[in-house]
Amino acid sequence: MKGVVVCPQPRAAEVGAEILEKGGNAFDAALATAFSQMVNDPFMCGLGGMGTLHYFHAATGTSGMIDFYNRAGSKVRPDMWEKDCKGRTPISGYSLFDDFRSEIGYTAVMTPGTPAGLGLFHAKLGSMPWADLIAPAIAQANEGILVTPNLASVWSGYAQPGIPDGLTRIRKTAECARVYLHPEGRLFKVGDVMRLPDYARTLERLAKGGWREFHQGALGDEIARDLQANGAFVTREDLADYQPEESAPLVGSYRGYEVRSNPPPGSGATLIEMLQILEHFDLSALDHGSARHIDLVARAMGAAHVDRNAYLGDPRFADVPTDMLISKKRAAYWADRIKSGQYAGGQEEAPPGCTTHVCVMDAEGNAVSMTHTLGTAAGVVTPGLGFNYNNSMKLFDPVPNKKNSMAPGKARTTGMVPTMLLKDGKPVLLAGAPGGSVIISATLQSILNVVDFGMSPVEAVTVPRIHCEGLGIHTEATVPRSVIKELRALGHTVHQSAHSFEPSMSRAHVISTIGGRMRGGADPRGGAGVVYAR
Structure with a gap:
C-alpha cells in the first residue's frame, strides 16, 4: 500500500x-x-482562508508546524x-x-x-x-x-x-x-x-x-x-x-505515546491537557459510553476549557503560559479536583464553524495532519x-484589552488541533477535525477510542460522541436514555440531540498504524471520504 x-x-x-x-x-x-x-x-x-499544518518527515525523523x-x-x-x-x-x-x-x-x-x-x-x-x-x-x-x-x-x-x-x-x-x-x-x-x-x-x-x-x-x-x-x-x-510561521509542535504524553499538537493560538495545549488529565483514570476498565466514562471525559474537557478561556491567545500579543497548560502538574491539579468532586465547570462554550481537515500517511512514514x-x-x-x-x-472580542481583543496583525484563537501520536519516534496515529472548539472534543475522543478502547479508525470516528466545555454535556441521540439519567444524577446538565450523527459534533478523521496495519477512518457525520492508495 x-x-x-x-x-x-x-x-x-x-x-x-x-x-x-x-x-x-x-x-x-x-x-x-x-x-x-x-x-x-x-x-x-x-x-x-487560513490553516495550521502538522507534518512528520520520515527521512529526517523530524516534525514541525x-x-x-x-x-x-x-x-x-x-x-x-x-x-x-x-x-x-x-x-x-x-x-x-x-x-x-x-x-x-x-x-x-x-x-x-x-x-x-x-x-x-x-x-x-x-x-x-x-x-x-x-x-x-x-x-x-x-x-x-x-x-x-x-x-x-x-x-x-x-x-x-x-x-x-x-x-x-x-x-x-x-x-x-x-x-x-x-x-x-x-x-x-x-x-x-x-x-x-x-x-x-x-x-x-x-x-x-x-x-x-x-x-x-x-x-x-x-x-x-x-x-x-x-x-x-x-x-x-x-x-x-504576510508570512506563515514555522515552529516545533507542542509535546505531551498519553499512555506511553508521545503526543504532538499545535501551539497557540491553536488549541493543541488544550487537547494535550485533556489527555494528561484523563491519564489519571483507567478508562479501559470502563464500558465505552457508560455514564462513568462520559462523566470523566466531560469533566476533563470542561476543566481544560477553563484554562483555554483564561489563557489562550496569540503569543505575539499575549503572554500564554503554554508550559503550564501542558504540564503534568496542571493535569494532576485538575484530576485531583475531579476525583474529589470539587470541579464545577466553566462559564463559556462555543460550537462549530465551517472548516475542513485532511490526514495523509504514505508507505515511507511521512505524515500530514492539516486543518484549514x-x-x-x-x-x-x-x-x-x-x-x-x-x-x-x-x-475577536470587540472589547479592548482582553486576550482575544482585535489589533492590527493579530490572529484570533482557534480550536484547530492537527495532532499526531508517536511511538519509538514514529507517528502511529494521526487525528484532526473541522468545526470550531468542537474540533478539540472530536479529536480527543477519536484518540481515546483507539488507545483506550482498541477501536479501529472507522469505529473511533463513528461511535456516539459528546461535547462539553463546562456548562453542560451535549450528546447524540444514540447515547441511551438510561445513561442520560445517570449523568443527570451525577449533577450534569445534558443536552441530547435528535440526530444519531449530530452534524455539530465535528467530523473527526484518523489514520492509525497501531496493530501494524495502516488504516483510515473518515467521520460519517459529513460527506465522508477515505481512500487507500494501493
Missing part, C-alpha cells in the same frame, strides 16, 4: 490517492487534496466596534452587530494566509511540481462539482439567532451571488452541478506564478484594489508582507476571481 488519505470530501480524497499512486509523497498528496477541497467545499476552505492564520488588517483598531456591539451569540460566541459587520461583507475579512502557508510547505517538503498538484483542482472547477449533502448543509446550517442565513450570506455581494447561486436564483440543491470557471482561472494563475502571485503579484494587486475599494481593513502591504478554513465565509468574492474570503473578524 502506498498510503492513506482521509478527508470529508470524497473527490478530494481521490485526488490525494492519485498523487500517491503517481509516486508523490504524503506532502504532495496533502497539497493536492487541500486544493481540491477548496473547490469541492468552497465555503469551508479556500484561497481566502506551519501555521498560516488569518491576521487582522492594519486598519483595525482595538476599540472601533466596542460601542456598537450588541453582545455575543449564546451558542457560538460570535460578536453581534445590527449590520452583521463582523460576520459578512468586507469588514469581516482578515488577511488570508492559505496560499503562503501551502507555498512554504511545498518549497520545504514537496517532491512534485507545484502546478501538477493544483491541476486536479483546476479540472474539477472547470468540470463542475457535485453538490453534496455536506456542502448544501453549510448554507442551511448558518441559521441561528443573530447570524445571517445562507441566502443572505451569498447575496451579501453581487459577485458572490453571481458565482454561488444557481442560475435560477436559488441555492444549489444536493445533486446539482456547480461550475466554478473563475476559480479555475485563479488557480491557473497561482499554478503558473506560484504562491507569491497571490500575495505579491498581479493577482494580489487585484485583490487589494477590491478590498480597499469596499472598506476592508486589509491593505496591499498586509497582503504582500474560511471561518464561515464572508460572502465576499472579488469580481472574476471566484473564491470566497474568510470572516475571521467575528471571533
Whole structure:
C-alpha cells in the first residue's frame, strides 16, 4: 500500500490517492487534496482562508508546524466596534452587530494566509511540481462539482439567532451571488452541478506564478484594489508582507505515546491537557459510553476549557503560559479536583464553524495532519476571481484589552488541533477535525477510542460522541436514555440531540498504524471520504 488519505470530501480524497499512486509523497498528496477541497467545499476552505499544518518527515525523523492564520488588517483598531456591539451569540460566541459587520461583507475579512502557508510547505517538503498538484483542482472547477449533502448543509446550517442565513450570506455581494447561486436564483440543491470557471482561472494563475502571485503579484494587486475599494481593513502591504510561521509542535504524553499538537493560538495545549488529565483514570476498565466514562471525559474537557478561556491567545500579543497548560502538574491539579468532586465547570462554550481537515500517511512514514478554513465565509468574492474570503473578524472580542481583543496583525484563537501520536519516534496515529472548539472534543475522543478502547479508525470516528466545555454535556441521540439519567444524577446538565450523527459534533478523521496495519477512518457525520492508495 502506498498510503492513506482521509478527508470529508470524497473527490478530494481521490485526488490525494492519485498523487500517491503517481509516486508523490504524503506532502504532495496533502497539497493536492487541500486544493481540491477548496473547490469541492468552497465555503469551508479556500484561497481566502487560513490553516495550521502538522507534518512528520520520515527521512529526517523530524516534525514541525506551519501555521498560516488569518491576521487582522492594519486598519483595525482595538476599540472601533466596542460601542456598537450588541453582545455575543449564546451558542457560538460570535460578536453581534445590527449590520452583521463582523460576520459578512468586507469588514469581516482578515488577511488570508492559505496560499503562503501551502507555498512554504511545498518549497520545504514537496517532491512534485507545484502546478501538477493544483491541476486536479483546476479540472474539477472547470468540470463542475457535485453538490453534496455536506456542502448544501453549510448554507442551511448558518441559521441561528443573530447570524445571517445562507441566502443572505451569498447575496451579501453581487459577485458572490453571481458565482454561488444557481442560475435560477436559488441555492444549489444536493445533486446539482456547480461550475466554478473563475476559480479555475485563479488557480491557473497561482499554478503558473506560484504562491507569491497571490500575495505579491498581479493577482494580489487585484485583490487589494477590491478590498480597499469596499472598506476592508486589509491593505496591499498586509497582503504582500504576510508570512506563515514555522515552529516545533507542542509535546505531551498519553499512555506511553508521545503526543504532538499545535501551539497557540491553536488549541493543541488544550487537547494535550485533556489527555494528561484523563491519564489519571483507567478508562479501559470502563464500558465505552457508560455514564462513568462520559462523566470523566466531560469533566476533563470542561476543566481544560477553563484554562483555554483564561489563557489562550496569540503569543505575539499575549503572554500564554503554554508550559503550564501542558504540564503534568496542571493535569494532576485538575484530576485531583475531579476525583474529589470539587470541579464545577466553566462559564463559556462555543460550537462549530465551517472548516475542513485532511490526514495523509504514505508507505515511507511521512505524515500530514492539516486543518484549514474560511471561518464561515464572508460572502465576499472579488469580481472574476471566484473564491470566497474568510470572516475571521467575528471571533475577536470587540472589547479592548482582553486576550482575544482585535489589533492590527493579530490572529484570533482557534480550536484547530492537527495532532499526531508517536511511538519509538514514529507517528502511529494521526487525528484532526473541522468545526470550531468542537474540533478539540472530536479529536480527543477519536484518540481515546483507539488507545483506550482498541477501536479501529472507522469505529473511533463513528461511535456516539459528546461535547462539553463546562456548562453542560451535549450528546447524540444514540447515547441511551438510561445513561442520560445517570449523568443527570451525577449533577450534569445534558443536552441530547435528535440526530444519531449530530452534524455539530465535528467530523473527526484518523489514520492509525497501531496493530501494524495502516488504516483510515473518515467521520460519517459529513460527506465522508477515505481512500487507500494501493
